[in-house]
Amino acid sequence: MRDSKTPSGAVPISALRGPVISDALVRTFRGHGLDVRFVYTIDDYDPMDSQSMRLQEGMAEHMGKPFFAIPSPDPSVASDFAEYHATRFISLFARLGIVPEFHRMRDLYRSGALDHQIDLVLRNAETIRAIHKRIAHVEHAPGWLPISVICENCGRIGTTLATDYDGSTVAYACMPAYVEWAQGCGHHGRMSPFKGNSKLLWNEQWCAQWDHFGVTYEEGGKDLLTAGGSRDRSNAIYREVFGKEPPLGLAHEFFLFGGRKMASSKNVGAKAYELVNIYPPEITRFLMLRTHPKRHIEFDPAGMTLPRLVDEYDRSADAYLGDASTDLARTWRLAQVSPDPAPPPPYRARFGTVANWLQIPSITPEKEAEREKAAPLDDAELRDLHVRIELAKEWLERWAPEDAKFAVTPSLPPAAAALTPAQRRFLANVGAEIGRTADPEVMQERLYEIAKECGLVRAEGGVSRDAFAAIYIALFGKPNGPRAAWLILALDPDLVRSRFADASRDSVKV
Ligand SMILES: [Zn+2]
Known part of the structure; x- marks a missing residue:
């Protein structure tokens, strides 16, 4: 099994689909008792050809040089440009539980490990030239050799x-x-x-690696695998020049960050390469693995995407705790950083609930979770909760839609002026109830009774939404919020009493 990466910059989340799928395949093969090597080459002999880098200060003179020969952006981290970026993606991969054998092309070339393949390619340059023409309609000049030497x-x-x-x-x-x-x-x-x-050109270098490492399976992005594309060329060269069958392998579809329609939007809240540090590793892996490799992913991190993703992740964790052989359960297992993970904690606070807790000043999420579980949290549950708290903070700051955000206003909000007489009576009576119970279930029951007493009922029976809307308007200035009884018991009782008293007066001063 083989994959490769050019150490040219920060890794965007969209570039992780291939490595995560490859790693999941390696784990699955090993789980079936196969002895698998997972080889990853760092292509640090490639030339710097990025237009965006050319515009950066001090980079123009380095265009066309191999990455290993370009100065490091931070010499305290690594000695050269290639190693600087390689160090970063190796540690990112490790954080995601992807730990292949890394091989740097500079080591392979300088040690002479690929000299045999270079000689083979150079002696067969005319055959290779004909293959490029036949398969990709690319015509190189007679006498062309598929290598680049270092001037x-x-x-x-x-x-x-x-x-x-x-x-x-040469x-x-x-x-x-x-x-x-x-x-x-x-x-x-x-x-x-x-x-x-020298280095071999891309297709020929690919073949040389297959030959050197004895690659029999290679997963890859669909972009390389189109008809007449890069993989077809390499396959033909491998068959006709190296005399071997190219590796088998799955091709995955595209991962589009921000989706097609978001491509021009400026405010995504976090760039694709920042996301890999914001999302917990198991959520990133889950995102890559929950969709079949043959289906493309249009991923837009804004809005309710993250709460839905974490809810789905939780469903996969529950599936694993039930029957571990289902597809959803296996996806949970392959999403874990460890290939042999401990089972998920049975109690996990729902992501949306954690986000609500964070927005109520008097609430301590750990205590609230303990109350919800009706028992103390163990270490694994606490760790899980803290991951969710950090993620929910990011979500609230960057992506949460307006109606998911709320904050108790410092004084009675202007929207309270529109409360109806029935809503005002309801708030007055609820205010009088504060302090009589600390049990949210009991309080919720009382809220229903008081709403009925005040005539806030629906024609078809049950309590009208206007009752709960009155509570949210008085506290937040908007008609929705988290579960009302839990909310008002979580707030300072004096604040709730005086706020509901203010809101219940017939003429509201704002
Ligand atoms: Zn030169």
């Missing part, structure tokens, strides 16, 4: 054209206009392509 004069790798392999050296020219994104220095000469002096 001895300027150190660039993306600007050189190599020709004329004689079995130990001729090369570092050309000023070979690519649009970098300028070569004009130097030319002959050199050995071995021991790190």
Whole structure:
């Protein structure tokens, strides 16, 4: 099993679908008793070709150089640009429970580990040229060789054209206009392509890795797997030049961050690469695994997305506690950071409820959770609660829709002026009830009785929504909020009494 990554920048959440699926496959294969190696190459011999980097200060001169030869953004973290980003994504992967064998291309090339494959490719350059033409309709000039050498004069790798392999050296020219994104220095000469002096081009490097590591399975994004695309080219080269069958593998569909219609929207609240640090790792894994790999994901983190995602995650945890062999239960298991996880805590505070608790100043979520569970929380339950508290804080700040947010206003809100006489009577009577019980179930029952006494009933029977709306309007200035009895018992009793007394007066001063 193999995958690879270019160490060129921060990892957006959309780039994690492949690694999470690959890791889930490795775990599943191992679970069936297969001895699987999971190899991940860090492509630090690739040239810097990013347009966005070119515009950054001090980067223009490095365009076309291999990533390992570009200075580190922070030398205290890593010695060069490639290692700086590699360090970050290796630790991100570890946090997500993805721990493949990492191999840096600089080590593979410099040690000569791929010299045999380089020689094979160079001797078969004409066959490879014909394959590129046949499968991708890309026509390279006669004499073209599928490698890039590192220019001895300027150190660039993306600007050189190599020709004329004689079995130990190639001729090369570092050309000023070979690519649009970098300028070569004009130097030319002959050199050995071995021991790190050159890298194979993308398709040929892919084949060399399959051959070197003996890859038999490779998962990949659909973008590489279209007809005539990169994978088709590599497959043909592997068959015709290396004489081997390419790896089998699943192809996953796209993960679109923000969705198509959100692509132009500026305010998503967090960038795709920030999200991987905001979401707990098991939620990120669950997000990647809950949708079948053959279906694309349009992910928009705004609004109610996160509460729904965590609710679904909780359903998968409950499924696991029931029958662990169902698909939903297996998804929960594969979403965990550990391949051999402890079962989920049976009590988990619902995400939306935690978000409500956080918005009521006098509430301590730990106490509230204990009351909801009707027993003290154990360590696992407390840890789970604290993860949810941190996540709910982010959600409230970045993505929660207005009607999910509330805060007790400092004084009677203007909206209270529109309360009806029945609603005012209701609030006066509820105010008188405060302090008589601390049990939310009993209080909820009393709220229903008082509402009926005040005539706040629906024609078809039951209590009118106007009753509870009166409570929310008096406290928040808007007609909805969390469960009323739990809310008013959680607040300071004096505040509730005086607020409901103010709201119940016939002429409201605002
Ligand atoms: Zn040069």
